[in-house]
Amino acid sequence: MPAAVTDIVHVGLAVVDLAAEVEFFTARWGLQPVHEHDGCVYLAAAGSTHPYTVRLRASAQRMTDLFGLSAASRADVHVLHAQVEAAGARIIQPPAPSDRFGGGYGFRFFDPDGHAVEVLTEATARTPQPVGDTDPIPLRISHMVLHSPQHKQLERFYREALGFRLSDWLGDFMVFLRCNRAHHRLAILPGPPALNHVAFDVASVDALMRGLGRLSAAGVELQWGPGRHTAGNNTFTYYSTPNGNTVEYTSDLEDVDESTWQPTVYTPSPETMDQWGTGRIIPGNRPHAELAADKGLWQVPA
Template sequence: MTDRLITHLRHIDLAVPDHAKQLDFFTGTWGLTAEHSDTGLTFLAAEGSPEHYVVRLRQADDKRTDLIAFGAASDADVDTLAARLAGNGVRLVSEPAALQTPGGGYGFRFFDNEGRTIEVSSGVGVRTHRKIAEGESIPVRLSHVVVNSASPEETRAWYERHLGFALTDTLMHPRMGEMMWFMRINSWHHSLAFARGPHPSLHHASFELRGIDEYMRGTGRLLRAGVEKIWGPGRHLAGNNTFSYFLDPHGNTVEYTTELEQIDEDTWHPHLYDFSNPEVADQWGTANQMNEFVAQKSFNDPDRGLFTAPPV
């Protein structure tokens, strides 16, 4: 594992054919705030987060994940990481430069081993944010992103080698073997995870709520609005976080969660959890059963953006 030069997850950028419909869902139902909008391009903030945006929506002919963005501590670390990646044969999309997105900063983009566009930046301005009130069931921050991978062992090794991610826990199944790897870049149990899937795609994006009451209120609001629930509400063993998974209007899975575990990295030893044990999937026993039909909902469509950088 290389030394870490990235510090945290910043945002996920999505391209969708129906920008207006997706925007209405994220603002009117999910609880994000639209800012800095332009024609066919919207930056969505979480009211409790210092990030200028946690989701960017772009109108496009094809649904795709435009990029996943991470932060770095300094411009020097951005330069060091860019040089290191280029020296190791990683294909850069752009060289380090001033960012032209809300909050500014200094960053660059590159492709990971499966062709996802990744951005790393530093010096991004802090958004004026606030403490989410008791009972207010809107996202506080972007918690984590999980991607499907056709070669998850290789993808895990790539992120460990090049970006300094560390394995926190692994899920396995007696019939399918190892199936999900939770990866951390700081003390949060995971900021990124890799799921074994038929093709590279977004598995889900997860948003942290204030607490258990707000998480349940948010879950209920989505159910009352008729949004399709995939799985939940429940509480995972790995990460000890709550979960309610829903489908957005374009078939992407989005999650409400809270109380994701923070670990002591100096003493942590990864677990191998058997997903066929019901308490591994859901400690509470309140969620619908996870089976192959439920799992397929999060396979998502094959990502149309692999090794193709977004235009903005």
């Protein structure tokens, strides 16, 4: 039986100004510092049972260190490892107990573009805190978007090796993949191999708008939004962190019924990207960071 990952649980980022990034993700974004070890700062999302959601460390250059995916069991970890190996990916570390913060059992590999990825099960669960329906506090990672010079091949890899399922296409330009009921946990666009943005779920449109107000008052400039996408029907507001990472608050991402879902190919248009039209009001919108290959590709992460 093929196995599939069950979620995206964390992302590791290396930044030039660590103190500024930690300050942003805690005081502004609403994550909580939970651990610090060997120069890595671990931040958790209040609504998540995963031990941490963002891992930050200092580096001479900004880069993406790794993405963490969860699996349901050790047996699935072993099947996923075999699938990843069969797909020709380079293994960094075969399945083993993890002695890193959060524990668990898993393996690490490079995807075909060179992003380091880890698949983990049995991570030490944290007790989530109650988050009110209108609190502008991240519940968890919602999705990640990658650029790839071979986006169709990368899409095939994530489907065949890791069990992602196709939700929708935007033309033949952007593909939306799911690994649980959420419409997308991963999306892939053409471009140099790089992370486009990481999105965090908030509880409601009210929470998203309160977040916009709070961040604006703190001098964090809105880069794109507020709006509602068509694929996934989720709301969006995009911001840049002090080190130039693009992050998103999103809400209301559609749930998919696995037994009946039929993928749609949407025609790309301003209205498809932004149903309300509100994301186009603010002049100088800059939806995404400038594109260059990620400095973290093929680097074995800490």
